[in-house]
Amino acid sequence: MREQYRTMELTVADLAPEPIEQFSRWFKETAATPAIHEPNAMVVSTATPDGRPSSRTVLLKHYDEGGFVFFTNYGSRKGRELTDNPYVSLLFPWHPMARQVIVTGRAVRTGRDETVAYFRTRPHGSQLGAWASHQSTVIGSRAELLARYEELAARYPQDEQVPVPPEWGGFRVVPETVEFWQGHENRLHDRLRYVREDAAGGTTWQVERLSP
Template sequence: MRRHYRVEGLDESALADEPMAQFDQWFAEAVKSGLDEPNAMVVSTADAEGRPSVRTVLLKGYDRRGFVFYTNHGSRKGAELDANPQVALLFPWHPLARQVIVRGLAARVGRDETAAYFRSRPHGSQLGAWASEQSRPIGSRGELEQRYADLAARYPEDEDVPVPPFWGGYRITPASVEFWQGRENRLHDRLLYEDGAGGWTVRRLQP
């Protein structure tokens, strides 16, 4: 269960000056490749005692300020991010033999930004945000579906769904971003951007 990576390498001379510009380039290439859900990212958090948890979510926006995703603030990840804002992200672009690994700090986005995104979601997804008390136990699938049906009756397709007060976005401001390119013989390229007092620096890590 091992494959050789026969792809072009990643050289320091080809890197952008800062990591978000480099991410933009790689993300565009991942989209162009036809990769299924290139915006899927693994989010790792830890609670106040340092116990870790991990899940996959969808990246919903990025710019020079960082990476944004949305969730229920009362979910496990929401509670953990509020207690311990240290977070790691992983973009596992396996068909391209690439990974992007981010470490940084999470903070809630403003309510105006959350509302603008919420209104762009499909009607069913808006209802789903209200129906699910994310990460909390429930008696049955039927109970969840009944909640959704009740909401669908209350807010039909032609009516606006209010933004849940318990739901919103988090922006991850990166402290480091690693670009990993698979190479032959496990001699992978790993180039790490780190944010310091003088701006971004780049180091090559051994594979």
């Protein structure tokens, strides 16, 4: 199976001076496209210290000049792997628009205040779910998970504040490279990549074009 992408050319002149601004441009366009159900869904790829990779889809919750933020259980597989090996890749697969964004960088934990502030915005059921699920651990049955959830729901009814689990928090991915991929027919895709350069005078970004 193969599809011919017919889109507009992406040139260096089209890009914003730095990648977060460019990401914001594409993200807003993606969010306005009905064909894309969850524009903030991204594939997070991590690896153990000896290089064994794993990937999963999570939701981007915030982005700014500091990086891309998502939340998880620090005891989950991705949480453990990022603790031992902070190098990470993010992939935003916006296929209906023939676009992808690929971020590589290092993950650092968010501060507890930021974690608590975000946790308070989650629906009540999702807050309970963060307690009920010992993420990535083997479980005997779904009934066991549901029983744990019902116990928590009885302990913390809708009008009571749910405490933030101590092992739950955020990661901020500080980008080192950000690639913007635009598909074209005959596999002649545009791939423009920002590369971070840190110096005494501050951070600058160089843009390079990659062969498809």
